Amino acid sequence: MPSALKADGITVQFGGVVAVDNVSLDVQQGTILGLIGPNGAGKTTLFNALTGFVPLKAGRIALHGQDVTHLAPHARVRAGMGRTFQTERPFEELTLLENVLVAAFLREPKRRHAEQLAMQVLEQVGLADRHDQPALDLNLARRRRLELAKALAVQPRVLFLDEMMAGLNPPALKEMIGFVRELAAQDLTIVMVEHIMEAIIELSDHVIVMANGHVITEGLPREVIEDPRVITAYLGED
Numbered sequence: 001m002p003s004a005l006k007a008d009g010i011t012v013q014f015g016g017v018v019a020v021d022n023v024s025l026d027v028q029q030g031t032i033l034g035l036i037g038p039n040g041a042g043k044t045t046l047f048n049a050l051t052g053f054v055p056l057k058a059g060r061i062a063l064h065g066q067d068v069t070h071l072a073p074h075a076r077v078r079a080g081m082g083r084t085f086q087t088e089r090p091f092e093e094l095t096l097l098e099n100v101l102v103a104a105f106l107r108e109p110k111r112r113h114a115e116q117l118a119m120q121v122l123e124q125v126g127l128a129d130r131h132d133q134p135a136l137d138l139n140l141a142r143r144r145r146l147e148l149a150k151a152l153a154v155q156p157r158v159l160f161l162d163e164m165m166a167g168l169n170p171p172a173l174k175e176m177i178g179f180v181r182e183l184a185a186q187d188l189t190i191v192m193v194e195h196i197m198e199a200i201i202e203l204s205d206h207v208i209v210m211a212n213g214h215v216i217t218e219g220l221p222r223e224v225i226e227d228p229r230v231i232t233a234y235l236g237e238d
């Protein structure tokens, strides 16, 4: 299977804090990588490093063989990265279609094509029938789906999902798991930071566990969550 995302020796330092220390990963096309670890482990920082939002102290990143290490976030979008943000902030006065259009224009300059693309992704996340409503009225589950639609509107080859499942009620969680599974089935490569273990177990092909900026173990989801080192990292030594 071809490598979709390959990162070697990623290191990020904030002042005296090494938030991510020499982390490497290799994600095969069409697979889902789950990134877990206790609060402060460095997951979001790694995510931001991969997508270009924080500078690297060391390391290299390749997307489908293209070196993107020194590209700015918008250039990584053009190279094929899409991402969601932990705190979704839609333009509340704009309609759902307009919100997704803002993202679609990053990849598709012609308005008619961008609109088609935006409607298509709204359809994919089950929001097409609300496309002309303002984002202001959306509940949490629909805001998340809108966030997913925005990330999909840049037509990514590798999609980064940052805690998409947090706070969802059981039906909405099931629905979101279904959307993500469907995307991977369509050969999209997915990297997800997630605290909800149900989602990690159901979706991940491979799991990386971080603590204190390091990878402490990796492997199949059911194996890693039973690893004593992982349990200790989450619960502490006592």
Ligand SMILES: Nc1ncnc2c1ncn2[C@@H]1O[C@H](COP(=O)(O)OP(=O)(O)OP(=O)(O)O)[C@@H](O)[C@H]1O
Binding pocket: 014, 017, 018, 019, 037, 038, 039, 040, 041, 042, 043, 044, 045, 046
């Ligand atoms: N902009 C920043 N400036 C300084 N330190 C930071 C910055 N961002 C993160 N850190 C520090 O880097 C470390 C890793 O934080 P990070 O947010 O990446 O962890 P996380 O695993 O995503 O945690 P959570 O699960 O709570 O989101 C922490 O010690 C944090 O305080």
